[in-house]
Amino acid sequence: MEVPVVDLSKYLGSTGDRELQEEVGEQCREVSRILSETGALVVKDPRCSAQDNDRFIDMMEKYFECSDEFKRGQERPHLHYQVGVTPEGVEVPRSLVDEDMQDKFRTLPEDLRPVRPTGPDRKWRYMWRVGPRPASTRFQELNSAPVIPDGFPEWKDTMDFWGHKMISAVEAVAEMAAIGFGLPKDAFTKLMKQGPHLLAPTGSDLRQYGQEGTVFAGYHYDLNFLTIHGRSRFPGLNIWLRNGQKVEVKVPVGCLLIQAGKQIEWLTAGECTAGMHEVIVTRRTIDAMNIASEHNRSLWRVSSTLFAHIASDAVLKPLGHFQESPIAKNYPPIVTGDFVEQELAVINLKGKIEL
Template sequence: MSFHDFVAGGEARERFVTALGRALEQLGFVFVRDHGIDEALLARAYALAERLFALPEALKRRYETPQDGRQRGYTSFGVEHAKDRSVADLKELWHVGRLLPVDHPRTQSGAIPRNRYVEELPGFSETAQALFDAMDRFAMGLLEAIEIHLGRPTGFFEDLTRDGNSVLRIIHYPPLPDDVPEGAVRAAEHEDINLLTILPASTEPGLQLMTRDGEWLEVVPPPGAMVCDTGDMMQLLTDGRLPATTHRVVNPSLDTQRSRYSMPLFCHPHPDAVLRPAREQGAIPEVTAGSFLMERLRAIGLA
């Protein structure tokens, strides 16, 4: 589907909203083209990501922040694992988030961690921030369409995500080592934590989603399209109307041992946003975005 239809308004917008809502309800994944994100910016970000992960391991680890759940900066190879699994995924990460003023209350409190600037790689941090901003704008447009589909008040998602903890995750899946642990894969089956994920085409194949019938499908977006899917926070917020879809990144065959790079944007609410109000006189407690995120970061080994 084309995002131009949503921007055009009228019947084209209505068709887009209906198609997007149905796809997310039935499959959880959708391809959207004409998103307005500069292909040259994406190419530059991928080229700089390759140089970033080629830096010495000791240098990269200087930018690792386990104290805040590794929400920004570097995450070493073999740290993250899928929820309810003990075998680590075969990847290393770099996180870039929303740039708030240093005197912003959420910056001051640490609720929104500050980004880590890579002095050893000029241009990387600026490019990553520009890509975050572009993908974040597109995500907000899709959330507006989802808002209409759900019948939520105008501005519902804008209020929910204002000064929120969205993050661009830059991922490097290296060629498989000779001693791959039994059962280890590039990314074991999981659901995303957040509201909405926006994913440009990765540099190598491997992404698969699980259908509602339990079958694995290859995710192969058309050229120039973004892959969009809903996560656990959206499932919780909508009482399961927009469910999170299980997906994974499988290992390459032995004759295609190349690095794989991927750059999903995870759209998050602000930390105080209520995803589920307390129910039954407190028998079911309130869930906020901040508490939910930290619980999941602990479950996947980042915190």
């Protein structure tokens, strides 16, 4: 099964034309249905070109190829790694420490199971805030100033340029999903305002860890609202649909992948569930490595990932008619920043986990 593709052009260009509005309304219902049934969709946004994604990946490959000593100069553990770099071997995949997730693991047929992680993730990550921060907040460590590495004069412009484009795509999908779910158009986006959105590219060293089956990001869900990825130059992302089906993601050139996170699950009382996924070295990854080597290209696998968040001081709770859901009680009101800090603690980004 291929992840469904939604072209945002009509929604972005919709006017008062009644026939077009009806078509857009149907597309919005399709977006909400796909998110509900699969937890993932691929979008084509005319504002986000393949060239924009390439420019970003080019810079991140250059950064990740720097020495470990240089990169650790941008490490900020006292801020829960929510800005700057997170070295490999720090973040712990939730499936390694979450007993409920391990139980779910065991119920899957053997051919649909993820690769079981045995330790922290073998990936580097860079966290870059996108968009305005709140003037005052209880969660300063989730809204801290950015870190810019020396020797990259293009860093801020490149990060902000691509980050804002991806946020715009997420906001369009969030509006479409809200309409499709029978909520006000701004039901989600008004809660996203001044959220701690993170452009969070990962870097995985295929030269060192290019063996088939190596886990770069162990089986997990994302704690944020919606996650958006540009197309990586190396395959390796597997996702699990709501029905348990495993899908190796193939993002077409010029498209973006969007996945449901835990915050949209909360706001919809489980109508959307946070999508499970992993990043591993597959046979297709190795094929892409061989081609890259032949052309003397970088062997760092970069994901241009952005985590879109609900604002830290906003309250997470089921919205509108989702409050009437029979399982709404499983999603009690919680301040988003408190929720995020609880989740960060579990995956070893706030305090130390003994494995």
